[in-house]
Amino acid sequence: MMYRIYIFLLMLAQACHSSLAMLMHACRVCLYPQGQIFVLLVGVSLQSCNVSGPAGLFGKRSPHEKYGQNLIDAGLRESALGKAWFGQAEASLLKPLSVTIPYKESGYFSAEQPRAAAVRFEAKRGQRISISLDKKPATNFCIYVDLWEAKTSGNKKLLAYADTNAAPFKHDIDDNGIYILRLQPELLGSGEYTLTISSGPSLAFPVQKGKIGSFWGADRDGGVRRHEGVDIFAAKRTPALAAADGFVSRVGDNKLGGKVVFIRPEGKNYNLYYAHLDEQLVTDGQKVSAGDTIGLVGNTGNAINTAPHLHFGIYTGGGAIDPLDFINPAIKSPPAITASLTSIGKSVRTGSGIVHMREGPSATAASLRTLSLNSLLQVEAASSGWYKVLLPDGVSGFVSSTTVKPVSLPVKQLKISNEQYVLDKPESIAARKGVVSPGESIRILGEYNGYYYVSGSRHSGWLPKNL
Numbered sequence: 001m002m003y004r005i006y007i008f009l010l011m012l013a014q015a016c017h018s019s020l021a022m023l024m025h026a027c028r029v030c031l032y033p034q035g036q037i038f039v040l041l042v043g044v045s046l047q048s049c050n051v052s053g054p055a056g057l058f059g060k061r062s063p064h065e066k067y068g069q070n071l072i073d074a075g076l077r078e079s080a081l082g083k084a085w086f087g088q089a090e091a092s093l094l095k096p097l098s099v100t101i102p103y104k105e106s107g108y109f110s111a112e113q114p115r116a117a118a119v120r121f122e123a124k125r126g127q128r129i130s131i132s133l134d135k136k137p138a139t140n141f142c143i144y145v146d147l148w149e150a151k152t153s154g155n156k157k158l159l160a161y162a163d164t165n166a167a168p169f170k171h172d173i174d175d176n177g178i179y180i181l182r183l184q185p186e187l188l189g190s191g192e193y194t195l196t197i198s199s200g201p202s203l204a205f206p207v208q209k210g211k212i213g214s215f216w217g218a219d220r221d222g223g224v225r226r227h228e229g230v231d232i233f234a235a236k237r238t239p240a241l242a243a244a245d246g247f248v249s250r251v252g253d254n255k256l257g258g259k260v261v262f263i264r265p266e267g268k269n270y271n272l273y274y275a276h277l278d279e280q281l282v283t284d285g286q287k288v289s290a291g292d293t294i295g296l297v298g299n300t301g302n303a304i305n306t307a308p309h310l311h312f313g314i315y316t317g318g319g320a321i322d323p324l325d326f327i328n329p330a331i332k333s334p335p336a337i338t339a340s341l342t343s344i345g346k347s348v349r350t351g352s353g354i355v356h357m358r359e360g361p362s363a364t365a366a367s368l369r370t371l372s373l374n375s376l377l378q379v380e381a382a383s384s385g386w387y388k389v390l391l392p393d394g395v396s397g398f399v400s401s402t403t404v405k406p407v408s409l410p411v412k413q414l415k416i417s418n419e420q421y422v423l424d425k426p427e428s429i430a431a432r433k434g435v436v437s438p439g440e441s442i443r444i445l446g447e448y449n450g451y452y453y454v455s456g457s458r459h460s461g462w463l464p465k466n467l
Contacts, residue, residue, distance in 0.1 A: 021058060036394075043185035062143035062161045063180075064089070065184060084114040085187055092118035093148065093156055097182050097388065097396060098360040101129070102198040104334035105388065107381025108345035109143070109185045109193070116184035117380065117388075117396075120150065121197065123173045126314075126326035128202040131181065132168040134194045141191035143183055147171055148211040172202040192344075200331045203243035203265075203323075204290045206274065207310050210234040214309075216322040228320035229273065229313030230327075236308040237278055237296040242288040243274070245326060251280050256310060258300025263288060267315070275311035276303040339382040339401035348455075349446040350375045350403040357397035361386035370399040374411050375448030376453045377404060392426050392448045392462075410443035410455070413467070422461035426451035 011268070025217045061069065068086065076082040096118035109115055123129055133145055145162035159179075160171040173179070181197060214231035229316065244265035251261050257275030262284060264271050278298025288294060299308045314323040350371050358365040369391070371377075377389040386398045416436050423430035427448045436442060444455040451462040 003096065019190070028373045062144070062146060062158060063164045064146055064161065064184065067142075067144065071187075077247040081114060081187055085139040085184075088114050088116040089182070089184055092116035092184070092243070093395075096182075097398065098118040098365060098383055099197075099383070100332035100360070100362070102157055102196070102332050103383065104194070104196045104336055104337060105381045105383040105391050106194045106341055106344065107388065109189065109191060110345060110391055111188045111190040112464070114187060117306050118180055118182040119197075120178055120180045121180050122177070123175050123199065124325045125173055125321070126203060126323070127173045127199045128170050129173060129179070129223050130168065130170050130196075130198045130200065131162070132196045133162065133166040133183070135166055136192040142166075143189075143191075143193060143382055144186070145169075146182045148180040148182065150180055152177075156180065184202060196334060197362070198331065198334065201268070201325065201329060203272075203326045204241065205232075205268045205327050206241050206243045206272075206312050207232045207234050208241065210238065210241050210284070210310065212324075216324060229275075229311050230323055231309045231311055232297075233307055234297050236298060238308075238309050239293040240274055240277060240295045240297055240409055242290055242294050244268070244290040245289050246272075246287075248282045248286045250289060251282060251284055254301065257304050259295070259298070260301075261294050262298070263294065270316045273311075273313035273315055276300050276309060278308070287410055302303045337382050337386040341381045341382055342381055343387065343401075343404075343406065346379055347407050347446070348377050348379055348389075348404040349401055349407055349411075350377070352403050355399055356424070357389065357391070357395075357399050357405045359397060361388075361398045363400075365398065369395065371399070372447075374447050375406070376448050379404075392453075411447075412444050414442055414444060416440050416442060416467065418467070420463050420467060422454070422456070422459040422463060426453070426462045428464075430462065433461045436463070 054350040071077060071082050071085070077086065095153045099121050100121045101121050103119065107117065109253055131145065131147065132141060132148065135141055135143055143166055145166055146158060149157045149159050151157060160169055162169050177399055183195065210232040212230050213233045214227060216227060216230060218227040220227050240402055242263060246263050246265040249262045249264045249271055253259055259280050261274040261277065261280055262271045262300065274295060276299055277295040278300065279296045282288065282294045297308050297310050299306055303309065312323055314321050314326060350373060353373055355366040355371040357369040357371055358367055375393060377385045380390055381388040382401065385401050387401050388396065389399055390396050419438055420436045421432045422434045422436055424433050436456055436459065440456055442454040444452045446453045447465070450465055454461065454463050454467055
């Protein structure tokens with residue numbers, strides 16, 4: 001068995017461009033008295049596994065993909081750990097939990113079991129999603145962070161990712177829809193993390209100290225037409241500002257808008273429309289930077305009898321779209337984490353009669369499972385007043401932190417009358433971990449699916465309830 005561990009470390013060293021000596025130094029092996037290997041833990045993460053992430057996609061592999069390819073090249077794809085790592089990567093994208101942004105969670109990844117975590121959320125066109133990840137230890141612990149778009153066809157498209165240092169990154173949303181963020185550490189890495197997902201406008205606000213007073217879709221001309229933009233009110237001749245880096249595509253006049261300016265933002269497939277200007281201060285084809293003054297607020301065109309304001313619109317090949325999400329300056333902070341962080345990475349059990357495990361950290365989120373009293377759970381992360389938990393059968397969800405308690409005190413103690421096999425999972429086909437002898441006392445710490453989770457003098461594991 002030790003020889004197989006040695007070979008695995010050698011292959012992992014090849015995959016991570018590291019040295020076997022460094023890996024062996026980083027690892028410690030805990031043994032049973034009989035000399036059997038119980039578990040392999042890594043004390044520090046492997047900095048040499050870090051690969052530099054590309055600046056953009058454009059056909060290049062993400063750090064997650066590069067690491068996966070390194071494992072394949074080293075022949076680890078079919079190893080038990082390799083299968084678990086790739087399996088978790090795929091499964092997390094298939095069944096992500098649902099959250100609402102802004103969102104924040106603190107969690108823990110253990111080296112003992114390869115895991116990946118994914119959350120899904122709605123985002124609107126024009127928003128800029130900001131993602132940050134603080135991890136501890138800051139070095140020698142790599143978490144891959146990927147942002148995906150969930151297509152209506154069921155396919156998923158990789159949009160953006162953090163570098164291997166998990167530096168914060170942003171992404172502009174081009175389509176209303178569902179997006180998935182996946183976290184996955186490299187093999188044999190343990191550590192804490194705090195994830196924050198927030199949203200804000202992808203464009204700068206186009207008027208100094210202006211205030212939006214009329215929104216998209218409002219009646220115009222007695223209901224004959226609808227407002228195709230937002231009106232931002234400000235004192236006459238207040239600077240109107242470029243909302244993005246780009247080029248002036250047209251400067252002109254028209255009956256409705258009066259003096260107008262069109263700007264084409266760099267790398268975007270739409271034009272910004274500034275109307276009712278008192279004066280235009282740019283020319284056709286001029287390059288502008290976000291914040292540059294392109295004109296002065298006025299009331300030209302059909303706004304001659306209204307208070308000075310800027311009509312701001314966005315036009316695509318399919319016509320006008322609502323610009324509010326592109327410029328809305330209101331940015332919400334995620335709710336503070338009030339659940340105790342001391343339970344993260346530990347086992348707990350339900351402490352009330354019926355507990356709903358939900359799809360998201362909210363009492364209104366869909367219920368995934370109904371858990372009975374003393375159900376055993378593994379706490380993976382905390383968000384607001386909720387725990388993200390893992391059931392013994394591998395299903396994840398959220399439970400209110402007020403509905404669980406630690407397993408430090410047993411539910412009860414039993415003295416075994418007949419020899420019993422301790423199983424590694426709560427199912428009849430599970431592997432046997434050991435034997436509880438007649439007369440031995442065991443502590444029942446929790447239960448699940450017709451089994452007790454027990455702790456004895458020699459073994460911890462699962463026993464059927466019908467002892």
